[in-house]
Amino acid sequence: xxxxxxxxxxxxxxxxxNMSVRAQHPWPLEDDEEASGLDLTLDxxxxxxxxxxxxxxxxxxxxxxxxxxxxxxxxxxNEGIVQGRHTIRSGVRQSVALYWPGDxxxxxxxxxxxxxxxxxxxxxLYRYPIRKLEKFLISRPRIQxxxxxxxxxxxxxxxxxxxxxxxxxxxxxxxxxxxxCCGHREYFDTGTQHLTIPxxxxxxxxxxxTSAETVTRAINTLxxxxxxxxxxxxxxxxxxxxxxxxxxxD
Amino acid sequence: xxxxxxxxxxxxxxxxxNMSVRAQHPWPLEDDEEASGLDLTLDxxxxxxxxxxxxxxxxxxxxxxxxxxxxxxxxxxNEGIVQGRHTIRSGVRQSVALYWPGDxxxxxxxxxxxxxxxxxxxxxLYRYPIRKLEKFLISRPRIQxxxxxxxxxxxxxxxxxxxxxxxxxxxxxxxxxxxxCCGHREYFDTGTQHLTIPxxxxxxxxxxxTSAETVTRAINTLxxxxxxxxxxxxxxxxxxxxxxxxxxxD
DNA sequence: CGCATGATTGAGTTCATTCAAATGGTGTGG
DNA sequence: CCACACCATTTGAATGAACTCAATCATGCG
Numbered sequence: 065x066x067x068x069x070x071x072x073x074x075x076x077x078x079x080x081x082n083m084s085v086r087a088q089h090p091w092p093l094e095d096d097e098e099a100s101g102l103d104l105t106l107d108x109x110x111x112x113x114x115x116x117x118x119x120x121x122x123x124x125x126x127x128x129x130x131x132x133x134x135x136x137x138x139x140x141x142n143e144g145i146v147q148g149r150h151t152i153r154s155g156v157r158q159s160v161a162l163y164w165p166g167d168x169x170x171x172x173x174x175x176x177x178x179x180x181x182x183x184x185x186x187x188x189l190y191r192y193p194i195r196k197l198e199k200f201l202i203s204r205p206r207i208q209x210x211x212x213x214x215x216x217x218x219x220x221x222x223x224x225x226x227x228x229x230x231x232x233x234x235x236x237x238x239x240x241x242x243x244x245c246c247g248h249r250e251y252f253d254t255g256t257q258h259l260t261i262p263x264x265x266x267x268x269x270x271x272x273x274t275s276a277e278t279v280t281r282a283i284n285t286l287x288x289x290x291x292x293x294x295x296x297x298x299x300x301x302x303x304x305x306x307x308x309x310x311x312x313x314d
Numbered sequence: 315x316x317x318x319x320x321x322x323x324x325x326x327x328x329x330x331x332n333m334s335v336r337a338q339h340p341w342p343l344e345d346d347e348e349a350s351g352l353d354l355t356l357d358x359x360x361x362x363x364x365x366x367x368x369x370x371x372x373x374x375x376x377x378x379x380x381x382x383x384x385x386x387x388x389x390x391x392n393e394g395i396v397q398g399r400h401t402i403r404s405g406v407r408q409s410v411a412l413y414w415p416g417d418x419x420x421x422x423x424x425x426x427x428x429x430x431x432x433x434x435x436x437x438x439l440y441r442y443p444i445r446k447l448e449k450f451l452i453s454r455p456r457i458q459x460x461x462x463x464x465x466x467x468x469x470x471x472x473x474x475x476x477x478x479x480x481x482x483x484x485x486x487x488x489x490x491x492x493x494x495c496c497g498h499r500e501y502f503d504t505g506t507q508h509l510t511i512p513x514x515x516x517x518x519x520x521x522x523x524t525s526a527e528t529v530t531r532a533i534n535t536l537x538x539x540x541x542x543x544x545x546x547x548x549x550x551x552x553x554x555x556x557x558x559x560x561x562x563x564d
Numbered sequence: 565c566g567c568a569t570g571a572t573t574g575a576g577t578t579c580a581t582t583c584a585a586a587t588g589g590t591g592t593g594g
Numbered sequence: 595c596c597a598c599a600c601c602a603t604t605t606g607a608a609t610g611a612a613c614t615c616a617a618t619c620a621t622g623c624g
Contacts, residue, residue: 150477154562158481160473171470178470198459205455208462209448215465220421220428222472223410227400229479230523231408234612265571273480278612280572297571297620312404484580515603528580530604547588547603 102168102214108207115200117191118142121183128181128189135172137191141165144187145262148179149270159270161222164248168214170194184263228313229273237272238282239311242292246304261298286310352418352464358457365450366440368392371433378431378439385422387441391415394437395512398429399520409520411472414498418464420444434513478563479523487522488532489561492542496554511548536560 104112121128121144128139131150139146146163160179163169171178172194201208228237245259246252252259261268265276272279286292291310293301354362371378371394378389381400389396396413410429413419421428422444451458478487495509496502502509511518515526522529536542541560543551 148473150473150564152477152481152563154481156481156562158477160476171466171473173470179473201462202455202459205452205458208455208458209452212451212458212462212465215462215469216421219465219468219472220423222469222476223398223400223421223429226410226472226476226479227402227408229476231402231404231406275613276570277572277614281612284572313402525581526603527582527605531580534604 102166102210104207104210108204108210111204111207112192112200113190115193115196116140119189119191121146121187121189123183123185123187125183128183129170129177131177131180133177135170135175135177136194138168138170138194138197139181140190140192141167141169142188142190144189145184146181146187146189147184147263147267147270148181150179157270158273159267161225162271168218184267232311232313234272234274234278235282235285236311236313237274238268238279239286239291239307240313241268241272242286242300242302243304243308243311246302252302257302257304258295259300259302261300352416352460354457354460358454358460361454361457362442362450363440365446366390366442369439369441371396371437371439373433373435373437375433378433379420379427381427381430383427385420385425385427386444388418388420388444388447389431390440390442391417391419392438392440394439395434396431396437396439397434397513397517397520398431400429407520408523409517411475412521415500418468434517482561482563484522484524484528485532485535486561486563487524488518488529489536489541489557490563491518491522492536492550492552493554493558493561496552502552507552507554508545509550509552511550 128146129135141163143165146167146169147159148161148163148169149157149159151157161167161169162184163181169181201211228240232240242259242261245261251262263271265279269276269279274282283292283294286307287294289310291303291307295301378396379385391413393415396417396419397409398411398413398419399407399409401407411417411419412434413431419431451461478490482490492509492511495511501512513521515529519526519529524532533542533544536557537544539560541553541557545551
């Protein structure tokens with residue numbers, strides 16, 4: 065299915081840089097997108113693919129972009145997970161979003177990126193020149209409308225994260241995160257109910273606004289409650305619905 | 315300037331209901347909008363005004379809408395302040411946004427409002443039937459593009475709130491809130507540096523994710539540091555730039 | 565097999581919460 | 595005009611959740 069991209073990853077590693085670029089690659093012409101908002105037709109995807117680059121980013125490497133940097137592209141996650149982060153003056157880092165396949169990212173303010181973006185696992189991304197995309201959208205009102213709906217969807221998603229941060233304790237926040245992970249087939253086996261946690265304790269901590277140690281303790285808490293079972297540090301058996309109930313999020 | 319709306323408030327109070335409606339009122343044809351994203355031309359405002367209602371909502375009354383309720387309108391704040399709130403299963407309430415004049419609100423998911431909205435002070439709002447607005451936007455790509463930009467702006471605003479909640483302690487969160495208030499001339503006198511806090515301790519607490527008592531204590535903290543001076547519980551003298559520096563937010 | 569990295573555990577501390585009580589301001593009715 | 599009642603704000607004290615720093619334990623890689 066995505067074999068083509070595996071080749072790209074290899075290429076990226078070969079040339080030693082963290083980010084490799086190829087121009088003019090088509091959107092993967094399947095329609096397996098999550099119900100995450102932007103559901104384009106095949107034709108629309110093809111049209112869009114005419115002016116996007118495909119890039120590969122390794123997890124360990126430098127950020128995809130850094131807050132304050134000049135913003136001339138918008139990114140789309142094809143494979144992998146990207147974390148949007150913001151660093152405040154005191155040096156404290158806060159994750160503002162986790163971008164899964166199907167998500168767009170690269171918000172700008174006054175032509176500069178508002179956040180940094182880092183691949184938390186190896187990724188393949190599509191990259192759109194923002195000017196071209198804007199012109200295209202104005203010439204295709206119905207597609208633009210889908211982007212508007214997607215943006216509204218993203219507001220809601222960010223608000224949801226805000227609710228999670230403001231109203232739940234760490235164990236519940238972790239529960240929500242784990243359930244969210246279970247929504248991604250790449251990491252969750254519906255049959256065995258086994259989840260492979262895709263990101264490190266530290267990245268989870270960033271995401272749910274706590275420290276890596278506290279994440280570990282919260283995992284203990286959930287395990288003691290019988291909501292999860294730890295096989296290895298990254299393999300968990302999950303009771304999805306009990307976890308969701310415990311989180312007390314709607 | 316907004317005298318016309320003062321009459322409306324009176325009307326609302328007279329008929330005893332909390333929300334009064336009048337159809338077909340024009341957008342106030344000034345161009346004093348904040349740099350909050352959607353900056354329409356006079357012509358565009360006039361076009362939009364052709365299908366909006368004007369409603370008045372009192373601070374003490376029932377919510378403007380409730381989460382889960384059928385969503386067929388989008389709202390625009392003309393005057394006043396509205397708080398978007400979400401209640402989770404445990405009953406805990408979390409504010410997701412404070413809407414000031416110039417802001418849109420009324421996000422829906424599957425045709426239902428995702429949050430509740432309550433006027434925290436008396437408000438006048440414009441109300442747009444969502445279907446008509448959507449059709450209109452598709453027929454006016456450039457206006458739709460402004461709405462898209464506005465939505466992107468709102469994502470950023472929500473992310474900013476997320477950063478505030480995740481990375482700052484209560485005193486700093488309060489500092490940010492106070493500085494934000496100072497951005498609104500209705501409540502802040504630039505000459506005397508006097509701010510009239512427009513909303514209650516409890517609503518502030520909701521907004522910055524803490525309790526009313528803790529808000530009071532945080533005010534004490536800021537006063538001891540010499541960043542603000544309390545004249546009455548609602549009148550503060552503010553050292554804007556010092557406060558902003560203290561908050562350590564960018 | 566040993567090192568490096570990440571995960572886990574422990575102990576002490578800090579920050580914010582909760583519950584209870586006191587104070588202050590506002591508006592109403594006498 | 596005053597007194598009272600009501601509501602919001604403020605203060606106090608005890609509790610608890612999560613953080614930090616340090617040490618120990620796995621896991622994977624050379």
